[in-house]
Amino acid sequence: MQWLGGSARSGVFLTELSGYPPRKAALKLFPVDAADAEARVAGWALARNLAHPHLMRLFDTGHCQIDGTSLLYTVTEYADEVLAGILPERALTADEAKEMVGPVLDALGYLHGKGLVHGHLKPSNILVVDNELKLSTDGLFAAGRIDYASTASSVYDAPELVTGTISPAADLWSLGVTLVESFTQHPPLRRSPTQPELVVPESIPEPLAGIARACLELDPARRCTLAGVQARLAPAQPVAAAPSRPQPVAEMAADTRNAAPARWRGPVLIVVLLVLAALVTVVQMRSHKAQPSAPSASQQPSSPATAPLSEQTVVAAPPQTSVPQASAPRAEAAKDATQKGAVADQVLPKVLPSAMDSIRGTVVVVTGVSVDQEGNVADATLESAGPSKYFAKVALEAAHKWKFKPAQVNGQASASAWTLRFEFRQTGTEVTPAEVAP
Secondary structure, eight states: OEEEEEETTEEEEEEEEOSSSOEEEEEEEEETTOTTHHHHHHHHHHHTTOOOTTBOOEEEEEEEEETTEEEEEEEEEOOSEEHHHHTTTOOOOHHHHHHHHHHHHHHHHHHHHTTEEOOOOSGGGEEEETTEEEEOOTTOEESEEOSOGGGOOSTTSOGGGGGTEEOHHHHHHHHHHHHHHHHHSSOOOEEETTEEEEOOOTTSOTTHHHHHHHHTOSSTTTSOOHHHHHHHHOTTHHHHTSOOSHHHHHHHHHHHHHTSOHHHHHHHHHHHHHHHHHHHHHHHHHHHHHHHHOOOTTTSOSOGGGSOHHHHHHHHSOHHHHHHHHHHHHHHHHHHHEEOOEEEEOOOOOOOHHHHHTOOSOEEEEEEEEEOTTSBEEEEEEEEOOSOHHHHHHHHHHHTTOEEEOEEETTEEEOEEEEEEEEEETTEEEEEEEEEEO
């Protein structure tokens, strides 16, 4: 086994589960005489029957003895990454924080629906397993009375826990603390030694700052709910769902026309059909009259002023023959005017062996790069960071070092835009480039 870390109340080791193929797992040991030992055992019994994509799987629990010391243990999925390991290095961006909150809300909603409370929501219990964000499951509680007062001393613990009462509102308090720490890299501070309220810095962007404040209400009855957090995250969701492409806009116009009362639709349709029939008849009559009276080439007057331009065009050159002749040269010219660029030199990310060994499946990171007229990368951004901040970082660093053969527009070198799709596996890294402009 390999030591992964721990605290005064627990220790975590890397182990391996038998099977084909064998898989890594995390073994956590707890002292039997811990103040919350009985509550932990009860929580494990509840967690064994849970199944949710954003909750860690609990493979086994029980008692054991090591060197004469009685211990409790759990065996869970092995996490590729832990939020607590990222924050000491850097804070999350607003987009990353939102990506984190979504799965957390899903998992908490599932637990609360079963009458359970996570009770230990904090960065060390927000993990990534096989590219999925998950919450730990080795410390769950049934909502209600608990023997938890002696351990409720952390800033992540809701104030009401000291009374021995736990409810879903306690998880919302912990979420507020975790949000603040995600941006400031440390838990929130109290307003003063005599004021228990926690301070949410103004530097945290909205709506996340407002969510944190609503979660950190001292009174659990006034605290924000899961539904409230979701509503604050997407307050304009109905507007965002409105189509933005040209075709759906036309469909919306059609829907507006179709919204007329049903009793008017029949008469309107009849009138439209009659108008169309009349127009067709007029066109046919004009065409029938124009052809016999059209002068031959030798009889045409020297001045075209006696005949409308549109009639001269119809007689001299039908549209179906003139349009292809005119459009073909333009299409060919446009084709020749732009030439795509090409990759001149690609640079693969430098990945630590230990990081490669931690991959389960495939980690995908997509970067966008802006290329100048000389083929150098002027800027690179993350379009899809994937589940691992480490792999996103090394992919972005590599993207800045790529070289390209410039695109050509009208014979001149032109700037271009590319996407680079990085796929990290234990066996190696593959990159797929694609030019998106010009």
